[in-house]
Amino acid sequence: MALQHAEIVSLSKSVPETAINGDEPPPPYVLKQSVFGSIDICPPNGPFPVIDISLFSPSSSASQAHVHKELEKLRSALISGCIQVIGHGISSSFLDKVRELGKQFFELPMEEKQKYARPTNQIEGYGSNMIISENQVLDWSDRPSLWVFPQDTRNLHFWPQNPIGFREMLNEYAEKVKFVEQTLYKAITKSLNLEENSFLNMIGERAPVRARFNFYPLCSRPDLVLGVKPHTDRGGITILLQDKEVEGLQVRVDGKWFKIMSNGIFKSPLHRVVTNTEKLRMSVAVVSEAVVDKEIGAMEGLVNEERPRLYKNVKNFGAVAYESYQNEQIAMDAIKA
Numbered sequence: 371m372a373l374q375h376a377e378i379v380s381l382s383k384s385v386p387e388t389a390i391n392g393d394e395p396p397p398p399y400v401l402k403q404s405v406f407g408s409i410d411i412c413p414p415n416g417p418f419p420v421i422d423i424s425l426f427s428p429s430s431s432a433s434q435a436h437v438h439k440e441l442e443k444l445r446s447a448l449i450s451g452c453i454q455v456i457g458h459g460i461s462s463s464f465l466d467k468v469r470e471l472g473k474q475f476f477e478l479p480m481e482e483k484q485k486y487a488r489p490t491n492q493i494e495g496y497g498s499n500m501i502i503s504e505n506q507v508l509d510w511s512d513r514p515s516l517w518v519f520p521q522d523t524r525n526l527h528f529w530p531q532n533p534i535g536f537r538e539m540l541n542e543y544a545e546k547v548k549f550v551e552q553t554l555y556k557a558i559t560k561s562l563n564l565e566e567n568s569f570l571n572m573i574g575e576r577a578p579v580r581a582r583f584n585f586y587p588l589c590s591r592p593d594l595v596l597g598v599k600p601h602t603d604r605g606g607i608t609i610l611l612q613d614k615e616v617e618g619l620q621v622r623v624d625g626k627w628f629k630i631m632s633n634g635i636f637k638s639p640l641h642r643v644v645t646n647t648e649k650l651r652m653s654v655a656v657v658s659e660a661v662v663d664k665e666i667g668a669m670e671g672l673v674n675e676e677r678p679r680l681y682k683n684v685k686n687f688g689a690v691a692y693e694s695y696q697n698e699q700i701a702m703d704a705i706k707a
């Protein structure tokens with residue numbers, strides 16, 4: 371699998387260092403002919419269907435009928451794979467703080483950020499793409515990528531101590547997002563008339579969760595490079611905190627990519643990030659994966675004569691997804707039944 375490959379190319383400058391000079395993007399970043407189409411700066415998708423998750427809380431005073439309607443909406447929204455969540459209880463001032471401390475980290479001198487550098491061949495730490503082949507096209511972004519759950523797997527030496535308050539912020543944000551994610555997992559299973567813990571049980575109690583602070587420096591040639599190449603996320607649910615001002619995420623809503631556990635009912639949308647010449651963009655993605663050695667597959671009750679099993683059961687889907695991403699392939703194609 372990809373993660374065992376050696377890192378075979380090294381670049382003289384990081385993305386932010388290249389961006390500061392406004393240089394033309396070096397060749398490894400320039401997108402070649404892509405099977406997913408050229409970089410057209412299309413209008414942003416959206417707005418995505420809005421789901422009020424406060425209705426799913428056990429303490430909600432909403433009527434059964436109201437909750438049922440919201441579950442139906444969730445189910446139909448997830449056919450395209452993206453929703454906007456409201457009623458999550460995270461204050462906008464706290465979300466601003468997450469964005470602000472993230473940007474402050476990015477603005478630190480490179481040698482300070484390098485204290486948290488991702489070691490070669492590991493996915494955790496501050497850095498950019500892991501390089502696994504000479505032909506790989508690189509993303510115009512860099513990021514700290516940090517394990518946040520289970521708590522005892524946190525590697526705090528990768529967690530920035532500068533700016534002050536970053537670690538505390540991430541700890542609090544991770545807790546809050548975990549609650550949102552669990553509420554969503556339960557609501558999604560309920561919307562399929564399954565027992566509400568069935569997805570959570572399948573991914574395992576110690577399901578790993580990673581937080582990624584994505585930074586996209588300005589780029590002199592947004593027509594030639596991508597912030598992130600087309601991919602489907604490797605986990606179950608990704609909770610994405612978007613930049614307040616700068617757009618860049620493009621989602622292929624009519625794509626045909628599926629989630630394994632819902633036997634194709636819910637989609638895992640293909641998406642990519644474009645760059646711009648004007649402003650840095652930042653997003654925070656929190657991705658939950660299944661426990662590595664736990665097998666995931668279509669839930670009982672979602673496979674029948676009319677809807678035969680679409681995907682093989684799979685362990686460590688993250689590694690399949692990573693390899694596919696680097697090779698511009700769709701991970702789901704690799705596990706068709």
Ligand SMILES: O=C(O)CCC(=O)C(=O)O
Binds near residue numbers: 619
């Ligand atoms: O920056 C974004 O909006 C999306 C980032 C993304 O796709 C990811 O981190 O998986």
Ligand SMILES: [Fe+2]
Binds near residue numbers: 601602603
């Ligand atoms: Fe993504």
